[in-house]
Amino acid sequence: MTDNRTWVNPLRDVQDKRLPRIAGPSGMVIFGVTGDLARRKLLPAIYDLANRGLLPAGFTLIGYGRRSWSKREFEDYVYEAVSGGARTKMREHVWERLAEGMHFVEGNFDDEGFDRLSAMLAEMDVTRGTGGNWAYYLSVPPDYFSDVCHQLERSGMAEAEGDSWRRVIIEKPFGHDQETARELNQLVNAVFPEESVFRIDHYLGKETVQNILALRFANQLFDPLWSAHYVDHVQITMAEDIGLGGRAGYYDGIGAARDVMQNHLIQLLALVAMEEPVSFSPTELQAEKVKVLRATRPSYPLSTTTARGQYTAGWQGSHHVKGLREEEGFDPESTTETFAACTLEINSRRWAGVPFYLRTGKRLGRRVTEIALVFKEAPHQPFGEGQTRALGQNAVVIRIQPDEGVLMRFGSKVPGSTMEVRDVNMDFSYSEAFTEASPEAYERLILDALLDESSLFPTNEEVELSWAILDPILEYWADHGRPEDYAAGTWGPISADRMLERDGRTWRRP
Numbered sequence: 001m002t003d004n005r006t007w008v009n010p011l012r013d014v015q016d017k018r019l020p021r022i023a024g025p026s027g028m029v030i031f032g033v034t035g036d037l038a039r040r041k042l043l044p045a046i047y048d049l050a051n052r053g054l055l056p057a058g059f060t061l062i063g064y065g066r067r068s069w070s071k072r073e074f075e076d077y078v079y080e081a082v083s084g085g086a087r088t089k090m091r092e093h094v095w096e097r098l099a100e101g102m103h104f105v106e107g108n109f110d111d112e113g114f115d116r117l118s119a120m121l122a123e124m125d126v127t128r129g130t131g132g133n134w135a136y137y138l139s140v141p142p143d144y145f146s147d148v149c150h151q152l153e154r155s156g157m158a159e160a161e162g163d164s165w166r167r168v169i170i171e172k173p174f175g176h177d178q179e180t181a182r183e184l185n186q187l188v189n190a191v192f193p194e195e196s197v198f199r200i201d202h203y204l205g206k207e208t209v210q211n212i213l214a215l216r217f218a219n220q221l222f223d224p225l226w227s228a229h230y231v232d233h234v235q236i237t238m239a240e241d242i243g244l245g246g247r248a249g250y251y252d253g254i255g256a257a258r259d260v261m262q263n264h265l266i267q268l269l270a271l272v273a274m275e276e277p278v279s280f281s282p283t284e285l286q287a288e289k290v291k292v293l294r295a296t297r298p299s300y301p302l303s304t305t306t307a308r309g310q311y312t313a314g315w316q317g318s319h320h321v322k323g324l325r326e327e328e329g330f331d332p333e334s335t336t337e338t339f340a341a342c343t344l345e346i347n348s349r350r351w352a353g354v355p356f357y358l359r360t361g362k363r364l365g366r367r368v369t370e371i372a373l374v375f376k377e378a379p380h381q382p383f384g385e386g387q388t389r390a391l392g393q394n395a396v397v398i399r400i401q402p403d404e405g406v407l408m409r410f411g412s413k414v415p416g417s418t419m420e421v422r423d424v425n426m427d428f429s430y431s432e433a434f435t436e437a438s439p440e441a442y443e444r445l446i447l448d449a450l451l452d453e454s455s456l457f458p459t460n461e462e463v464e465l466s467w468a469i470l471d472p473i474l475e476y477w478a479d480h481g482r483p484e485d486y487a488a489g490t491w492g493p494i495s496a497d498r499m500l501e502r503d504g505r506t507w508r509r510p
């Protein structure tokens with residue numbers, strides 16, 4: 001694979017104010033612009049980018065869909081989405097400039113609609129100076145990818161002329177397993193070369209996720225400890241308190257493992273476990289991720305190294321909430337898991353023998369995403385009996401959200417005349433250490449796609465490899481009845497606790 005992209009260091013860019021990262025002349029077409037993702041995330045992110053001065057003056061936003069909206073109606077729709085979701089202030093002149101470049105093209109997947117769209121792009125290239133540079137955001141279910149890609153190709157919109165570019169941005173789910181992911185990749189790559197395909201994993205757009213790279217590779221402090229010599233095990237937790245009301249169409253039949261483990265959690269594992277890349281260029285970074293993913297596989301037997309559950313009615317704080325099977329739109333017999341946990345191992349010199357425990361769930365105790373490296377006990381404790389009763393294992397915890405930061409847990413003497421050692425926490429908090437606000441993940445990723453910086457986008461190979469890790473677990477579950485019930489507001493099914501207890505360990509209670 002050749003790397004002919006602009007070499008950009010994603011870490012330096014975040015911090016170096018001398019390098020304003022402003023997108024060049026370009027526009028974006030959003031397919032599925034009336035959907036939930038576009039309304040809640042994409043449109044507000046585009047406004048925030050404009051407001052921060054990071055979009056070109058002639059930036060053009062085209063919505064494509066079945067409605068027969070006028071330009072004005074589309075503007076009103078975008079305005080409402082932006083007012084509800086933008087993180088920066090509404091500024092009249094920024095809005096007006098952005099709105100000037102907004103258009104809506106009515107159509108479905110037929111030739112006429114795409115011909116109209118093609119004519120619109122050509123017109124915009126002349127009137128708005130978009131220079132033939134277009135990003136197509138496929139915010140539609142993957143079943144439609146084929147139609148959209150085919151039509152983009154047929155109408156000549158997939159191909160760029162001269163120095164201009166055409167890129168496609170796609171959202172998960174990237175398939176249902178390795179085989180379907182491969183088919184989907186082939187389908188997209190038949191129209192767009194891999195370097196023009198930007199797969200969104202919004203976790204990679206989060207500042208704290210990028211901070212994993214800073215923490216590991218900008219410091220001398222952590223690396224010597226970052227291996228099986230000192231690390232006992234790693235816990236990656238993505239817990240959510242929200243339920244799935246309103247998401248049945250997408251979620252029923254998909255489940256927690258496919259929804260977030262295949263992408264967000266396995267990406268976190270890759271960043272935590274990979275070797276230092278030669279540089280942060282996309283090729284080098286992705287090569288290291290691929291290497292570690294190739295070495296990762298589930299621990300066996302799956303009957304004891306995995307757990308899955310489905311929430312039943314319970315209490316979330318002071319609110320009584322429904323169980324999944326009572327949620328609107330879900331099959332009352334649904335066997336979709338809302339909690340998934342697994343044990344992975346990495347067959348490499350650095351990680352041999354260190355279990356990586358991954359868990360994720362809806363309607364858990366609270367919303368938290370974190371990675372905890374839990375260290376082995378000191379080989380010798382020169383303390384008297386009872387003096388280290390309150391001493392646990394040392395840990396480095398990377399808190400992705402909320403309360404973004406890094407926590408170190410170690411033992412310290414309790415003040416007093418006796419030698420008693422107890423766990424204490426040393427806590428670095430982003431919000432206290434920096435005054436700069438972090439951009440929202442979608443802002444970062446949309447800007448990167450416009451700038452052709454693909455470091456933060458998983459490649460087709462990464463996607464297929466993460467399915468290869470998960471497929472045996474999914475197949476095992478498919479053959480073994482329904483998930484275990486857990487009450488909403490708890491920390492998941494009992495089998496998840498047993499999974500660690502069997503190894504003499506416990507989950508952190510974040």
Ligand code: BG6
Binds near residue numbers: 240260
């Ligand atoms: C999405 C999943 O990718 O991530 C959702 O489809 C999940 O089910 C969401 O709720 C969580 O994202 P965040 O950024 O709120 O942690």
